[in-house]
Amino acid sequence: MQILYFSWLRERVGEASEEIETQAATPADLITELKTRGGGHAMAFDDISAIRVAVDQQMVELDHPLEGAREVAFFPPMTGG
Amino acid sequence: MSVSVQIEDFDIAAEIEALTAPDQDIGAVVTFSGLVREMTDAGAIQTMELEHYPGMTERALEEIVEQARARWPLNGVRVIHRFGPLAPGDRIVLVIAASRHREAAFEAAAFLMDYLKTKAPFWKKEAGSHGAAWVDAREADDQATTRWEQT
Numbered sequence: 001m002q003i004l005y006f007s008w009l010r011e012r013v014g015e016a017s018e019e020i021e022t023q024a025a026t027p028a029d030l031i032t033e034l035k036t037r038g039g040g041h042a043m044a045f046d047d048i049s050a051i052r053v054a055v056d057q058q059m060v061e062l063d064h065p066l067e068g069a070r071e072v073a074f075f076p077p078m079t080g081g
Numbered sequence: 082m083s084v085s086v087q088i089e090d091f092d093i094a095a096e097i098e099a100l101t102a103p104d105q106d107i108g109a110v111v112t113f114s115g116l117v118r119e120m121t122d123a124g125a126i127q128t129m130e131l132e133h134y135p136g137m138t139e140r141a142l143e144e145i146v147e148q149a150r151a152r153w154p155l156n157g158v159r160v161i162h163r164f165g166p167l168a169p170g171d172r173i174v175l176v177i178a179a180s181r182h183r184e185a186a187f188e189a190a191a192f193l194m195d196y197l198k199t200k201a202p203f204w205k206k207e208a209g210s211h212g213a214a215w216v217d218a219r220e221a222d223d224q225a226t227t228r229w230e231q232t
Contacts, residue, residue, distance in 0.1 A: 006134055007204035008215045054202070057137035073134060073202075077218030080131070080162060080203025081115055081174055081194060 001066075003034070005044070006075035009051070012044035027053040027072060028062040050076055083158050084142040086133060088165040091175055100157040100177055107156045109183040111190040113176045119169035126209040131164040131173065134202035138162070145196045149178070152192065153185040160193060162203065195225040 001022055005013045024030035031051070035042045045051065048062070054073045055064055066072065085091075093114060101107050117129050146158050157179035167173060174197070178189040205216040 004134070006132060006202065007206070054134070054137060057134075057140055059200070073137070075134070075202065076204065076215070078199060078202055079205045079216045079218050080133070080201045081198035081222075 001069060002071045003030075004071065004073040006073065008076060009044045009074050012040040014040045022066075024066055026063050026066055027055065027060070027074075030066065030072060031062070031074075044074075052077055083146050083160060084139060085161045086135075086138050086142070087161065087163060090163070090172055091161045093172075093175060096159055096161070096175060097177060100159050100179055104156050104179070106181060107179045108181050109186040110177060110179045111183070111186040113174075113190050113194055114172055115174040115194075117167050117169050117171045117173060121207055121209075123207070123214065124209050124211045126169060126207045128208045129167045129169075129171075129173075130206045130208070131167060132204045132206070133162075133164045137202050141201045142197065145193060145200060148196070149189045149193050153178075153180065153189040155180050155185060155189055158189070158193070160197070162197070162201065164203065192229055195222070195229060198222045199226040 002017060002019055004017045010016050022030060022033060024033050031045050035045050052075055053060060053062060055069045056071050097110055097112060101110055119125050142160050146160060149158060155178055159177040161175040163173055176190050176193045178186045180186040199222050206213060207216060
């Protein structure tokens with residue numbers, strides 16, 4: 001599964017993307033797993049309320065099923081316009 | 082093509098002309114353009130870096146345009162959003178809504194901007210003499226989006 005990070009999540013993790021093998025059922029489970037990977041992951045995911053997630057480029061909730069997902073992106077609330 | 086995500090600047094008059102010239106049924110054109118402000122709460126900025134999520138950004142903007150077209154009788158819609166390094170005074174975003182009458186064009190332009198701010202994957206980082214910081218999402222922007230869900 002391809003994991004993408006944007007904005008300060010990318011800076012804290014230290015990578016824009018990473019390819020991982022996971023059995024996580026939801027983005028929330030995936031976050032729990034990623035936090036154990038060391039580096040900046042624990043700091044990046046420290047405040048879960050500040051994190052939004054897209055699965056295969058569609059915004060979803062943190063309890064959305066991950067079955068069949070190819071790409072999961074984590075980022076803070078959007079600030080375009 | 083109604084949606085563009087690009088580094089380059091855009092020409093507002095040329096975009097209006099391209100949208101309206103083929104359709105003489107258009108009686109109203111509302112244009113919104115957003116610029117980089119120099120003064121922020123933290124002080125004056127020198128640069129603003131706009132990051133986005135290639136692929137999802139275009140898809141999200143196209144969905145927002147589809148929703149606007151479903152709500153109002155629009156003859157044309159154009160959305161351009163820039164990314165990359167920008168400076169105070171630079172253009173960031175352009176929304177044009179064209180319709181037979183002004184109400185639909187005004188409302189659709191406001192809707193497009195409100196949705197774009199909270200649903201299109203862009204993130205701003207401002208840098209000045211005080212340092213660099215990611216811009217926080219504003220509660221007022223969430224509320225502006227929510228009001229369209231209640232009407």
